[in-house]
Amino acid sequence: MKLMEEEEKKITEEEEEQVWWSWGAGTEGQLGTGRFQDEHLPQLLPSLSSSGPISLLSCGGAHVIALTTSGKVLTWGRGTSGQLGHGDLVNSLQPKPLEVFKSTVVTHVSAGWNHSGFVSDTGCLFTCGDGSFGQLGHCDYKSHSFPVKVSYFASKHVEQIACGMRHSLVLLKGHSRDQVYGFGSGKRGQLGICKDKIGSINVPQVTLGLGHVKITSICANGDHSAALSADGNLYIWGRGFSGTSNDYYPQCLTSSLSFTQAALGWNHALGLTGDGEVHMLGGDRHGELSKSQKMTPVKHLSEGSKEAIMEKIPGIDMIKVLEIAAGAEHSALITENGLTMTWGWGEHGQLGLGNTSDQSNPQMVRLGHICTNRHTTFKVYCGSGFTFAVRKDRLPSRT
Template sequence: MTSLPQGGMEKTAAAAAVAAEEEPEEAWAWTWGAGTDGQLGNGGFQDYHLPQPLLLPPRCRGRVSFVAGGGAHAIALTMTQEKTCLCTKGDGEVFTWGRGTHGQLGHGNIENIPHPKSVKFFENYTVTCVSTGWNHSGFATDSGQLFMCGDGSFGQLGTGDTQSRNSPFEVPSFTTKHVEKLAFGMRHSLVLLKDNSVYGFGSARRGQVGKSASKNQKFCNTPRLIDGFPNCKIVNLYANGDHSAALDESGQLYIWGRALVGEHDDDQPRAAFPSLSISQVALGWHHALVLSGGELYTIGAYRHQKCDPSVSENAVAQKLNLITTSSKHHESSSVSNLAKVPSIHGQQVTQIAAGTEHSALVTDSGALFTWGWGEHGQLGLGDTCDQVVPRRVNLGDEGSRSSASLSVYCGSGFTVAVSLP
């Protein structure tokens, strides 16, 4: 556990108590898994193996539009009351919590905070997109500005140096441009502009920020244009670990960075799985999930099965009824690449999420399932076992929620679920 400055524990405990008093009797946001840096946002500094109430203020109920989970911190973006039912972009408050040792929470200090705290810096801005890396954070506004804070040791803040910042700082390279989307990996950052150009900065060793001037270049501290895309409209970006990905409006996926498919890293975007029209993507450190037509596919490795170590890779594949459509991954511990996950009781998958090595999905009935690495309880099943097949998470009285009225988000070793209006 990271220690707090003198008096910090008392302050955070008092704030958590106030937040707890505001918490409604019926839970509507939950969190579970690794919590020793306060990243669960439940007022504590310990792991929890079952869903716990996330201490967002009651005024945020029905207004949370997005949650970004980092290494051990998180950001929640809310919508204003007037636009809750009219748009999907956040334009209300920005909350952060968890590990703050590099200033990634944006509160002007380096304290860990175990409960969601509104970022005062953005009180006069309209934030529309947020993202988190291992120890850095980014915030894009409706006017196209990009603000960053946290660890900058690999240039992942894009400010032209390797300094860390504990308050949001506008990235100079984009002051005359319009930033629309963000996606952050462990130590790199991706930005999509309104003009359809994609930029990367930060750690560059695996090709995750595009083509380097030198093969030995370790990082890039100013935004670099990533070329190699065909004539297409990019609609979203994704990143985790040393992986990068983009999705165009036709559902074509492009991947680059550390190898997910095949044996070699790639510093240029390459089209993957053209036979699939993909609607959602979630990247982990060694795996990815893609959603196409309500059906779920996995890419990469099933690496965790410690609760039954006698199970072989072939047995895991048979148990999952995986349909392999591409070559073996280069890591000996992996089961092959693109595989279809069997339907769960005939339900369609409506949302997916991935942490470093665990995964989550929501079905059209509003049911939540998790699988993968479970060492910190991030699967929410009441134990620390790993799971190779999706298992349902109990969030209490699920009958009171309407169909598909749930969103799930993953940090590195923790999970957040939010009930929608």
Template sequence: MWRRSRGKVLTWGRGNSGQLGHGDMDCLLSPKIVMSLESYCITQVSAGWSHSGFVSDGSGNLLYGFGSGKRGQLGISIDRIKSVNAPEIIRGFDDVQIITITANADHNAALSADGELYTWGRGFGATSDFLSPQQSPSSLKFSKVALGWNHALVLSDNGEVFMLGGCHHGMLSNPEITTLSKHLSDGAVLERVPGLDGIKVVDIAAGAEHSAIVTEEGVIKIWGWGEHGQLGLGSSRDESSPKTVSLGVEVERKNGTVRVYCGSGYTYAISTFCS
């Protein structure tokens, strides 16, 4: 999936659930413009396992979704929908300005201009699926959200990291915690990541079942599923608490920035320096 600078959206690849948005269930071997989005200025796109989401700029600041909807990840109806093959408006954002949407597996998350967190689709942990967007009741304001297959990381404006989800492979840092801090509307929980007291975080990322953060000092900390070496700690062990990754190079933190990105079973970092 790709968005041109003027807001046009092109999709290609697997389309068996309608996730390409061309009004059919066909696969495409080359990019094709999503004509039903032609009249909108699309500012952001997101792609899950078999569904897609979009944010449009301008009047109403609308969100659209298409593809598989069996877990409620489209957010377009109060009923479960197998799939749709053309964009439909995501419900529940009539009076909300959404600035970012992200998808992974069978769920979505979005942040409003006011820093409010919304989630929908497959539930986190033992919670049921959300068929429409649910707002976190937390009084915190958030600046970034990252989704894994079964979990989410959320970064607050003051540099704290919170999480949603189960405890597969220790990806959420502390599987022993049973009393959790901040609750979503139907029982999902927003829990502060332990072991980061006094540390300001500036970036987050989530893989399939592992998590990574970057501190204000440019240090990468990582935890969760490690089978493929994606934790970068010199082994294939799972880790249940944040561990510092040695990049093997000297990082000039005074004038540089470090960003981290997670694939399903791999991780990469980018160091940028200003002279």
């Protein structure tokens, strides 16, 4: 039985070919190009394309974590806090396998500003990197250059980890209550563990106000946190958007929209609906939100929900969007036709347009592809000032 499963897995992996590109900030090796330099145009990454099918990529402050379909992990980029997990404090120009997980199947990963999180198929959580704010969850403020198991969750089954700038979120599997935990910096309310301002917490604490809903995914970036529920509601907490006050526990965005994906930047949030429409909250500093758009002010309600309208992104009317991603202050999306589009802050070339200009509206990135094959899919991922994109070609099944 085991041999049969391994053979089926091998066939599945061989049926998918991937082509990867990266661009933007690269001075710490985070682009995986083998060079310590920024790139203003998309660069092909043969080394990543040949490393086997990748199911998930997570881009942090200046490092990247890749998870293969077989549950193996590769890391590269900035490693000065031990966030790459290789036991040293050096940068890596190329994707490097994480040997500590050689005998472990990893199912989820997340890259924060200077720390990393890994979840195994048995529900164990491992973290490494900067721990000076308690964001590793080890009940101290120590940093680690190797992934260390978080003992607090030893009797629980972790499903997802989301790493922000100085904080982390955890989603447990199969729990109707006490399902989301936060630890690390809570100065802006990003942990969601109390209704008042706090400092740092090095022991995981239950995030308040989510016990009555089923959460399916979590995300964190900067000093923000967010969660999506099974019924399509978006909950946000942490630093206030567009100059509004901080939220110290989750607030539900009251809206008629049903969201399937969410992404967070440092000053903006994106939401993707089931109809393929992209909506945004906040983010008018570098054009993440169109300068012509006017945001509806956020109002706090007595019952703990938030009345806010996430405005639809301009310039892409009648275009269905399948994927979204957010960096520090730039954004990206994939259309149903396989087009990659970016907008926002462009100082490091992270928009992939061949220049360092900011863009208020989505612009097409030329990767030389148009999706005309129903067996071809695309995804995009954003780090703080850089971007990755992948084309996945599903090959005919072997008989």
